[in-house]
Amino acid sequence: MANPFDKAQELAQELQESEEFTNLKQLHEEVNNDEVAKKMLDNFRQLQMELQQKQMQGEQISEEEVQQAQKQFEVVQQHxxxxxxxxxxxxxxxxxxxxxxxxxxxxxxxxxxxxxxxx
CATH class of the missing domain: 1.20.5 (Single alpha-helices involved in coiled-coils or other helix-helix interfaces)
Incomplete structure (x- = not known):
């Protein structure tokens, strides 16, 4: 009988060898090696996370916060x-x-x- 954990490990290995993962890893390294890009992305993701946490806690997101997120996304889109x-x-x-x-x-x-x- 097949062991699901062994199959999961095989699947994880297949994912790591996939073109999608290889591309993702390369781009991740490129962005992390570019100080400006890394800071831009970190700031954007931090704001996203803060807004998601507010939503999950049932807090209202202000118009100012929405505009700030939109501005950061526009900046990120330029890179x-x-x-x-x-x-x-x-x-x-x-x-x-x-x-x-x-x-x-x-x-x-x-x-x-x-x-x-x-x-």
């Missing part, structure tokens, strides 16, 4: 490497999301069937 990095992050996120969907299909099917039988 080609940051935008490439964000695009690759999006691709990797989508890939992981699709893999997660495949992995959880048996559980969804199991609970979906049980719910239908009860109804």
């Amino acid at each position: 080609e490497q940051i935008m490439k990095l964000m695009e690759e992050e999006q691709k990797m996120s989508q890939l992981v999301s699709e893999i997660n969907k495949i992995i959880t299909e048996p559980l969804e099917a199991l609970y979906g069937v049980e719910e239908n039988q009860e109804g």
Whole structure:
């Protein structure tokens, strides 16, 4: 019988060897090696995180905060490497999301069937 942990390790290795991961890693290193780009991205992500935390705590985000976030995003958009990095992050996120969907299909099917039988 196959061990799910072994398969997960194999999948992790496959991800690390994928073109998506390789591109993401290279862009990540390029941005981190550029002091200006790194600071711009860090500031943008810090603001994003602060706003997300406020939302999760049910706090209202002010118009000023929305405008500040928009301005920072516009600044980040001007930097080609940051935008490439964000695009690759999006691709990797989508890939992981699709893999997660495949992995959880048996559980969804199991609970979906049980719910239908009860109804």
